[in-house]
Amino acid sequence: MTFVLQAQALGKKYGKRWALSDCSIDIPAGHVVGLVGPNGAGKTTLLKLASGQLEPTAGDISVLGGRPGGTPGQLARVGFVAQDTPLYAGLTIAEHLRLGARLNPRWDADMARERIARLGLAPSRRAGRLSGGERAQLALTLGLAKRPELLILDEPVASLDPLARREFMQRLVEATVEHEFSVVLSSHLISDLERICDYVIVLVDSRVQVTGEVDGLLATHYRLTGPRRTLDRLPSDQHVVSAGETDRQSTVVVRGDAAILDPAWTVSRLSLEDLVLAYMDKHAAGNRRAAVEVQR
Numbered sequence: 001m002t003f004v005l006q007a008q009a010l011g012k013k014y015g016k017r018w019a020l021s022d023c024s025i026d027i028p029a030g031h032v033v034g035l036v037g038p039n040g041a042g043k044t045t046l047l048k049l050a051s052g053q054l055e056p057t058a059g060d061i062s063v064l065g066g067r068p069g070g071t072p073g074q075l076a077r078v079g080f081v082a083q084d085t086p087l088y089a090g091l092t093i094a095e096h097l098r099l100g101a102r103l104n105p106r107w108d109a110d111m112a113r114e115r116i117a118r119l120g121l122a123p124s125r126r127a128g129r130l131s132g133g134e135r136a137q138l139a140l141t142l143g144l145a146k147r148p149e150l151l152i153l154d155e156p157v158a159s160l161d162p163l164a165r166r167e168f169m170q171r172l173v174e175a176t177v178e179h180e181f182s183v184v185l186s187s188h189l190i191s192d193l194e195r196i197c198d199y200v201i202v203l204v205d206s207r208v209q210v211t212g213e214v215d216g217l218l219a220t221h222y223r224l225t226g227p228r229r230t231l232d233r234l235p236s237d238q239h240v241v242s243a244g245e246t247d248r249q250s251t252v253v254v255r256g257d258a259a260i261l262d263p264a265w266t267v268s269r270l271s272l273e274d275l276v277l278a279y280m281d282k283h284a285a286g287n288r289r290a291a292v293e294v295q296r
């Protein structure tokens, strides 16, 4: 199997603080991977390690089988679009495309030109005068025209309105289908990721909480609701992800392969958003500890 990203006990420290700890992941090629987590979770740090802009403090990372940014050849295989869509405000779109052609050995000039035309952007317009959505599309075009095997996008839609976000995501998916490359993109907007990602990494407090193919994760996570204090009746092969209680009712998100046969529980499926929130919710983490106590 070809992996686009492999990390083993990867960690990054800024000063005394770990921004990313003990991160071990194996991401197969051919996926659109959503990297999701709250502010400060370590998403940008992981993406910068993957693009060779940062060196690990601990552990190992390899991208497309090589050291990130290790050689010019390796750099050419990975596209990176940073969080703040870095463009040169004084340069026109056409000048950005010329610069891209000069800097990237696999540059696809036709694709870049066609994409800009399809977006209805005049090549003579300066980047500094474009709207947030147009800037994001130009930055995406530069990333795509590099013809990378892996495209890394750090919060590419953060500044866009819902329509522009949808259009951006649609065009990204179209490009992955047309040119067959892998994508890792971070976002806070789970509903956007839900539409296009088939693989997810949930990062909270500098640690990977869960990772895997979306279909597989949704097939093994359930929400259970039942009368209060029934947590001790969960089968031991169910891992409690989060648990909450009201006066009358307990709600638990569990991970497990075995069917829940206990009629005290009503079992329902989760959306990706439910699943991610269950792992992200700090209160849930507190409750999880409490729930584990109850089970002992």
Ligand SMILES: Nc1ncnc2c1ncn2[C@@H]1O[C@H](COP(=O)(O)OP(=O)(O)OP(=O)(O)O)[C@@H](O)[C@H]1O
Binding pocket: 014, 015, 018, 019, 037, 038, 039, 040, 041, 042, 043, 044, 045, 046
């Ligand atoms: N250059 C730096 N120097 C010191 N601390 C940093 C630096 N960059 C990031 N950090 C810290 O590392 C942690 C992880 O930051 P990172 O930017 O990776 O998180 P993030 O998940 O991308 O956050 P956001 O969603 O807000 O962009 C945060 O606590 C942040 O303050």
